[in-house]
Amino acid sequence: EVQLVESGGGVVQPGGSLRLSCGASGFTFDDYAMHWVRQVPGRSLEWVSFIGGDGTETSYGDSVKGRFTITRDNRKSSLFLQMNSLRPEDSALYYCAKACGHDCKPTPSPWYFNLWGRGTLVTVSS
Amino acid sequence: DIQVTQSPSSVSASVGDRVSITCRASQGIYNWLAWYQQKPGEAPKLLIYAASSLQRGVPSRFSGSGSGTDFSLTINSLQPEDFATYYCQQANSFPAVTFGGGTKVEIK
Numbered sequence A: 001e002v003q004l005v006e007s008g009g010g011v012v013q014p015g016g017s018l019r020l021s022c023g024a025s026g027f028t029f030d031d032y033a034m035h036w037v038r039q040v041p042g043r044s045l046e047w048v049s050f051i052g053g054d055g056t057e058t059s060y061g062d063s064v065k066g067r068f069t070i071t072r073d074n075r076k077s078s079l080f081l082q083m084n085s086l087r088p089e090d091s092a093l094y095y096c097a098k099a100c101g102h103d104c105k106p107t108p109s110p111w112y113f114n115l116w117g118r119g120t121l122v123t124v125s126s
Numbered sequence B: 001d002i003q004v005t006q007s008p009s010s011v012s013a014s015v016g017d018r019v020s021i022t023c024r025a026s027q028g029i030y031n032w033l034a035w036y037q038q039k040p041g042e043a044p045k046l047l048i049y050a051a052s053s054l055q056r057g058v059p060s061r062f063s064g065s066g067s068g069t070d071f072s073l074t075i076n077s078l079q080p081e082d083f084a085t086y087y088c089q090q091a092n093s094f095p096a097v098t099f100g101g102g103t104k105v106e107i108k
Helices: none
Strands: A003-007 A010-012 A018-025 A034-039 A045-051 A058-060 A068-073 A078-083 A092-101 A109-116 A120-124 B004-007 B010-013 B019-025 B033-038 B045-049 B062-067 B070-075 B085-090 B103-107
Touching (some): A003 A092, A018 A034, A018 A120, A034 A068, A034 A078, A034 A109, A045 A068, A045 A078, A045 A092, A058 A068, A109 B033, A109 B045, B004 B085, B010 B019, B019 B033, B019 B085, B019 B103, B033 B062, B045 B062, B070 B085
Parallel strands (some): A010 A120, B010 B103
Antiparallel strands (some): A003 A018, A034 A045, A068 A078, A092 A109, A092 A120, B004 B019, B019 B070, B033 B045, B062 B070, B085 B103
16 A cells, blocks of 8 residues: 555654654655655645655755754655754644655656655644 | 745535635746645645646546646536645745645535
């Protein structure tokens, strides 16, 4: 089955750290870029971070740059997000999302998201 | 960053109706626009990419149009399973891709 499953969310104090994980199955993981996208319940979506298929290229949203680090382990079909110096405004449901890539013919792009996990909830509160 | 503004923020409609949602970008984005559907408690689902290309498996009653700054998503003959929130997303100014505020399609 083609799916993404996130884990690692929880409650953490401001200034603390968390490491989110995302396990992928049902597709050739290293063929695709991957992303983290977050959503405060009841609000819209915010793109957080991108990593290329081989893990060498990464990018971050301005709100998390310098605090979050995205990595991947292609041998284990896993994606990670290390979150440091957490702030209350980082509280959200964090989704792992697969880039559409060459699936989006005839205009392939790593910036459309065609598979999402169910999310893992991060709450930053004292 | 390029902002994308959706309208309306909510719409009430009946099964069988035709519904249109618009998305306006703060500057031209060619056709780098996607539409997603999100139901309560679920992850978003890609419906349309490149403004008008239908994602595999999405019913043909969904269609997208537009280029530059103005885009629309149309649902022909609204079905019960279509009541959800819809988001547009611009993919032109990567990595700073942004989403619209959402449009909730509710049952009249």
